[in-house]
Amino acid sequence: MSSSSASLTAQALQTAKAQARLALSKEKNRWVVSDPASPQAVCATLEEADNWQQGKKLLQEIFTRLLSS
Amino acid sequence: MQSKMIAYDPLTGEIRGVCLTPPQVMAWQAQGLAATDGPEEAGLDTHRVVGGQAVAKAVVELTPDKSEVTADGQDQAVVAVTVLGEEPPDSLEVGVGSQSESVALVGGVGALSPISAVTPCTVLVAVADSITYRCEPVSITAVEDVQL
Numbered sequence: 001m002s003s004s005s006a007s008l009t010a011q012a013l014q015t016a017k018a019q020a021r022l023a024l025s026k027e028k029n030r031w032v033v034s035d036p037a038s039p040q041a042v043c044a045t046l047e048e049a050d051n052w053q054q055g056k057k058l059l060q061e062i063f064t065r066l067l068s069s
Numbered sequence: 070m071q072s073k074m075i076a077y078d079p080l081t082g083e084i085r086g087v088c089l090t091p092p093q094v095m096a097w098q099a100q101g102l103a104a105t106d107g108p109e110e111a112g113l114d115t116h117r118v119v120g121g122q123a124v125a126k127a128v129v130e131l132t133p134d135k136s137e138v139t140a141d142g143q144d145q146a147v148v149a150v151t152v153l154g155e156e157p158p159d160s161l162e163v164g165v166g167s168q169s170e171s172v173a174l175v176g177g178v179g180a181l182s183p184i185s186a187v188t189p190c191t192v193l194v195a196v197a198d199s200i201t202y203r204c205e206p207v208s209i210t211a212v213e214d215v216q217l
Contacts, residue, residue: 019193022166030145030183031165033211035190040140040213 037066075107076100077118083200084113084123117200128153129161129196129204138186140211145183148194148207152177162197169197186211 023034034041042062049055076086076097085102094104107116107123116123130151138144150161150172157177162169165184172179184192188211195206 015193018191019166022190022192024166024168024192026182030185031170031181031192032142033166033184033186033190033192034188038188038190040188 072106072108073111074104075111075116075118075123076102076104079103081200082118084111084116084118087111087113115203126201126203127157129202131163131194131196131204131207133194133207133209136208137210137212138184139214140186140189141214142185142187145185146209147183148181148209150174150179150181152202161202164193164195164197166192184209189213 021035021037023036025032045058045062046055049058074088074094075084076088077084079102084107085100086097087107097104103118103121105118105121105123107118110116111123115126117126118124130149130153132149132151134147134149136146138146148163150163152158152161152174154177157174160171160173161179163172163181165181170181172181181194184194186192186209191208191210193206193208196202196204
């Protein structure tokens with residue numbers, strides 16, 4: 001495989017991975033997209049915590065998600 | 070007109086290889102592929118095989134009204150879908166990120182449900198069946214909603 005085709009394959013894989021990571025939902029006949037790894041999504045998730053234990057659990061979930069993406 | 074040998078998947082009609090020089094037909098057959106003659110312009114991206122004959126893929130155009138939206142959950146982009154050629158289908162499966170939607174077509178023309186985003190991201194829109202249709206994917210990028 002040439003370096004250019006290997007580069008294209010790597011790029012395609014990266015694009016597919018990024019697309020697979022996105023969260024999509026259909027609300028009122030409209031697609032709503034979000035990236036769970038974005039700072040906005042992370043902050044929104046942490047804001048849901050009512051206490052330290054919940055925050056700690058959510059942080060663990062966020063890091064697990066980020067490491068697997 | 071010069072022809073070339075085409076290797077294709079006999080189940081789907083997807084072209085897997087083309088060859089202008091004497092082809093390795095046996096090697097292709099060993100991989101479960103079938104072989105046929107095709108026109109010079111036949112290619113993996115532009116043609117498929119139907120009934121043993123190489124035919125051009127139907128062209129689909131995806132036209133977004135805008136390629137960038139604000140990631141506020143309100144701003145949205147609408148992607149128009151047009152299937153060119155005679156006898157377009159009544160519907161077409163269009164991929165949105167990792168999901169898909171069946172878009173109803175009238176006279177080959179339709180529209181995907183509007184796309185909005187709540188965080189910055191880029192979502193790809195493409196035809197799901199890339200064997201039957203030829204289509205350039207489009208991307209919709211959501212940018213940060215900056216409120217000063």
